[in-house]
Amino acid sequence: MDAIEMISGSNGNRKSITNTSMIREWIENVRHLKMIPNPDQKEFDGVLFHVTLFEKGKKC
Numbered sequence: 001m002d003a004i005e006m007i008s009g010s011n012g013n014r015k016s017i018t019n020t021s022m023i024r025e026w027i028e029n030v031r032h033l034k035m036i037p038n039p040d041q042k043e044f045d046g047v048l049f050h051v052t053l054f055e056k057g058k059k060c
Contacts (some may be wrong), residue, residue, distance in 0.1 A: 001027065003054035011049040 004017045004026060015025055038044065053060040 001051050001055055001060065005052045006052065007050040009049060
C-alpha cells in the first residue's frame with residue numbers, strides 16, 4: 001500500500017496518509033480487529049469512517 005484515504009462519516013473530513021511507515025503501522029493496528037455487528041441496527045445508519053487503500057494510485 002502506498003496511500004490510505006479516510007473520510008469521516010460524521011462531517012466528511014478527508015485525510016490522506018502517504019508515509020509508508022505510518023501506513024504499515026495503521027495496517028498492523030487494524031489487521032486483527034474483530035468486527036461484531038450490532039444485532040439490532042434499526043436505529044443506526046451510515047458509517048463512522050470510510051477507508052480506502054491505494055497501491056500505485058489504484059484503489060485496492
